[in-house]
Amino acid sequence: MGKDTLKVARWEFLQNVRSKMFLILTIAIPILIVVVGFVPNFLAGWGEGQHLTLYVVDRAGVYSQLNKTLEGVEGKNFSLEKASIPVEQLKERALGKEIDGYFILEEPLKQYQSTPIRIFSNLDDNEGLIAAGKTLSRVTGQLVASRVLAGEGYNPDEIFSLTRGVQFTPVKLETDDRSFGEVFLPFGVAIMIVMSSMFSGSMVMTGIVQEKKNRIVEIVLSSISPLDMMAGKLIGFALLGMLQIGLWGVVGAISLTQIAGVPLGGVGFFQILYYFLYFVLGYLMIAALYALLGASSRDLQSSGQSRGIFVILPLFPIYFSAAIINNPEALWVKLVSYIPIFTPTMMLMRSGFGGVPVWEILVSLLVLAVFVYFTLRLATKVFRVGMLMYGKDMSLGEILHWAKS
Amino acid sequence: MVKQMAILETEGIEKTFGSKKVVDGVSFQVSEGALFGLLGPNGAGKTTTIRMIMGIIEPDKGSVYFRGEKRGDGAKKDIGYLPEERGLYDEAKVLDVLEYLGSLKGMSRSSARKDAMDWLDRMDLSEHRDVKIKELSKGMAQKVQFIASILHSPELAILDEPFAGLDPVNQELFKSVVLELKEDGMTILLSSHRMNMVEELCDKIFMVHEGREVLSGELPLIKEGFGKDLVNLRYSGDPSTLRDVFGERISEVELNHGSGSFYIEKGFSPDQFIRELPEGIEVTELSVKKPPLHDIFVSTVRGDSNG
Numbered sequence: 001m002g003k004d005t006l007k008v009a010r011w012e013f014l015q016n017v018r019s020k021m022f023l024i025l026t027i028a029i030p031i032l033i034v035v036v037g038f039v040p041n042f043l044a045g046w047g048e049g050q051h052l053t054l055y056v057v058d059r060a061g062v063y064s065q066l067n068k069t070l071e072g073v074e075g076k077n078f079s080l081e082k083a084s085i086p087v088e089q090l091k092e093r094a095l096g097k098e099i100d101g102y103f104i105l106e107e108p109l110k111q112y113q114s115t116p117i118r119i120f121s122n123l124d125d126n127e128g129l130i131a132a133g134k135t136l137s138r139v140t141g142q143l144v145a146s147r148v149l150a151g152e153g154y155n156p157d158e159i160f161s162l163t164r165g166v167q168f169t170p171v172k173l174e175t176d177d178r179s180f181g182e183v184f185l186p187f188g189v190a191i192m193i194v195m196s197s198m199f200s201g202s203m204v205m206t207g208i209v210q211e212k213k214n215r216i217v218e219i220v221l222s223s224i225s226p227l228d229m230m231a232g233k234l235i236g237f238a239l240l241g242m243l244q245i246g247l248w249g250v251v252g253a254i255s256l257t258q259i260a261g262v263p264l265g266g267v268g269f270f271q272i273l274y275y276f277l278y279f280v281l282g283y284l285m286i287a288a289l290y291a292l293l294g295a296s297s298r299d300l301q302s303s304g305q306s307r308g309i310f311v312i313l314p315l316f317p318i319y320f321s322a323a324i325i326n327n328p329e330a331l332w333v334k335l336v337s338y339i340p341i342f343t344p345t346m347m348l349m350r351s352g353f354g355g356v357p358v359w360e361i362l363v364s365l366l367v368l369a370v371f372v373y374f375t376l377r378l379a380t381k382v383f384r385v386g387m388l389m390y391g392k393d394m395s396l397g398e399i400l401h402w403a404k405s
Numbered sequence: 406m407v408k409q410m411a412i413l414e415t416e417g418i419e420k421t422f423g424s425k426k427v428v429d430g431v432s433f434q435v436s437e438g439a440l441f442g443l444l445g446p447n448g449a450g451k452t453t454t455i456r457m458i459m460g461i462i463e464p465d466k467g468s469v470y471f472r473g474e475k476r477g478d479g480a481k482k483d484i485g486y487l488p489e490e491r492g493l494y495d496e497a498k499v500l501d502v503l504e505y506l507g508s509l510k511g512m513s514r515s516s517a518r519k520d521a522m523d524w525l526d527r528m529d530l531s532e533h534r535d536v537k538i539k540e541l542s543k544g545m546a547q548k549v550q551f552i553a554s555i556l557h558s559p560e561l562a563i564l565d566e567p568f569a570g571l572d573p574v575n576q577e578l579f580k581s582v583v584l585e586l587k588e589d590g591m592t593i594l595l596s597s598h599r600m601n602m603v604e605e606l607c608d609k610i611f612m613v614h615e616g617r618e619v620l621s622g623e624l625p626l627i628k629e630g631f632g633k634d635l636v637n638l639r640y641s642g643d644p645s646t647l648r649d650v651f652g653e654r655i656s657e658v659e660l661n662h663g664s665g666s667f668y669i670e671k672g673f674s675p676d677q678f679i680r681e682l683p684e685g686i687e688v689t690e691l692s693v694k695k696p697p698l699h700d701i702f703v704s705t706v707r708g709d710s711n712g
Contacts, residue, residue, distance in 0.1 A: 004509065007505070007509055011505050015494065015496065015497055019496065210495075211492075213492075214490075214491075215488055215491070215492040216493055216494060218456070218461060218488040218490065219488060219506060219553065219554075220506075220509065221460075221461045222459040222460070222481060222484070222486040222488075223482070223506070224478075224509055225478050
C-alpha cells in the first residue's frame, strides 16, 4: 500500500522534474523576479551612479588638504587624482574620453570666491559632473575660506571645524525595528507558496486529465488502488513544489543578500516550521481541489474553464496586501484568515506585516488541516469514479452524489 | 480429462450506467492454463466485464473470484491487463515506462528493466528502448503496451482486443507470442469482436450480447451443437434447380455465378447431398466445414438457431 504510493510519487517526480513545463516555470519565475526587481534600479542608477575620477592640476598646493576634506563627505560620485602630466596632455586625454575630466587650482585661491572653477571634460553625462561640481564647490569653498582666514592669523584646523556645514541625515520613522527579512520574507514566501502550489496543483490536474484521456489510468488502476495512485501523485508533486520553492528560495536569498545587500536575519525555527506547514497544507488543499477538478473533467479545456476560480481565489489576499499592511489588526483581516482557501496567503502576509500571536497561527493551521482532510477525502472519492468516467464532465450534483457515497 | 481448477470466476456480475444495464448477470469460469475467448460485438459489455474483473470498477451485483477467493486489491498484482484503449506516458522513454509499470505490479525495478529488455528484443523493439513513447508508431506503442501487460509473468493475462490496429505481420507475431505464453502455463483471457482470431486461438469461449451471455463452452462442442454444416461450392448449371431439389434442407443460401455457400442440416450428409444433386448441375469443388464462429454468433443473436 504505502510502497505503491511511493512508486507513483517517485515516477511523477522524476518524470515531471525533467518536463519542459517545470523547467520553464521554475527557471522563468526567478529570472522574471530578478529582472522586474533589479533591472530598473540598475538602469536608473546607471547614469548618476557612475563614478568619476577628476584630475587636479594643483598650482596652489592644496590637493592633499582638499582630498582629506573630501574623505569625510558621504555619497559623492567622484574621487580626485593629482595630475602628474602637463595640462596639454590632460586636455587631449579628456577629449579622447580617456579621463573623465580635470580642473586647475591656482593662487590666489581668493579668486574662486568670484570666479567659478571650470571642470574640463568631454563626457556626455553632464549630471554626474554637475553633482560632482556641487560637492566640490562646497568643500573647496570651505578650503578657500579657511586659507584666507589662516593668512590673517587664525588656526586653520579651528577654522575648518568651525566652517564645517551642519549636516542633516534623514532618519526613517518606523513602528518597530524588525528586519527586512522578517517583514518581506513572509510576503515573498506567501507568494511563492501560492504560486508553487498552483503550478504543482495544475500539473497534478494536467497529468490526471491526460492519463484519463489516454486511458493509462486503466493500467495503473489495474495494478494499484486509486488511493495509492492519488496519494502518490500528490506526494510526487509536493516534492516537486518543495524543490521549486527551494530553488526560488536560494535564488531569492542570494539576490537579496548578495545583489541587493539586504540582510535576512531574524528568521527563527518556529517561523520556518509554520512556513513549511502552511506550504504543505496549502499545497495539499489546492492540489486536492485540482485533482478533483481533473478527475471530474472530460478534457483540459473543460477543466481549464472551471479552474479559473481556483486560480483567483488563493491569490485574492495578495490584491489586498496594501490594505493588510495598513491595518493588519483589522477584524476582516482576521476573519478572512480563517477561510481555508485564503489561510496560507493571509496568515503569512499578516505574520510579515503585523505580527500574529502564536495561538492564531496554531488555530489557523488546525482549521486548515481539517479542511484539507475533508477536501482530500472528497477528492479521493470523486477521483475513484471520475477517473473512469470518459467523455463527459461530472456535474456538481454528481460530484456531491459521489462525495456522499 | 482432469477437471482443472478455475483460476477466475465471475458470478452473476451486473453493472448499470445511468439507466443502461451494460452487464447483466454474467457468469463464467476460466480454468488454469486455458486460452479463454470473451466474444461479442462492440458495446456488448466485454470491456465493462473486464474492468470489473480487474477491480477498476466494482460490480453493482455479483462477485469475481480469483483462485477461489473473492478478488481483492492484492490480486491486481497477479493479473496482467492490456486495456482496449491504448495509451502510455507520451513523454517518457520506452524502457522507463516498462520499468515503472512492472514495478507497480510488484517487480523490482532492476528485474523489470532486465525482463523488459528481453521482451523488447523478442518484439523487435530493442533499438527503441530509449525512445520517447510519442515517437513510436502506433503498432510499436501497442507492442510496448502488450509487454507491459505480461512483463511480470502474471498467472492470468487479460488482453482486450490485442490485435486491433496491427498489421498482418504483427498480428502473426502477437498470435505466436500469445500461444507461447499459453505453452508456458499462463492463463489468458482474450477479448475480441474478431471471431476469426478467437477461433484460431481459443479453446473455450464466452459470447456476450447486450450484456448477457448468448453462448459459451468449448469451441468444438459449440460448433457441434450448432447443428448445421457449412457447404462451399463451385459449380456450373442453373442454381434455381438446387433450391427446388433441396428446399428446406438447405438454409442461408447464397448462390451466384458458379459459386456459393449454404448450410445443410445436421444428419443430411455431404454424400447424400452429392447423390441428390439435380441434373444439369456439375460440381467442380465442394467443401463441408463446421460453421465459422462469426456465423454462429450472428445466427445466435438473431435468435434463429437452436444452438
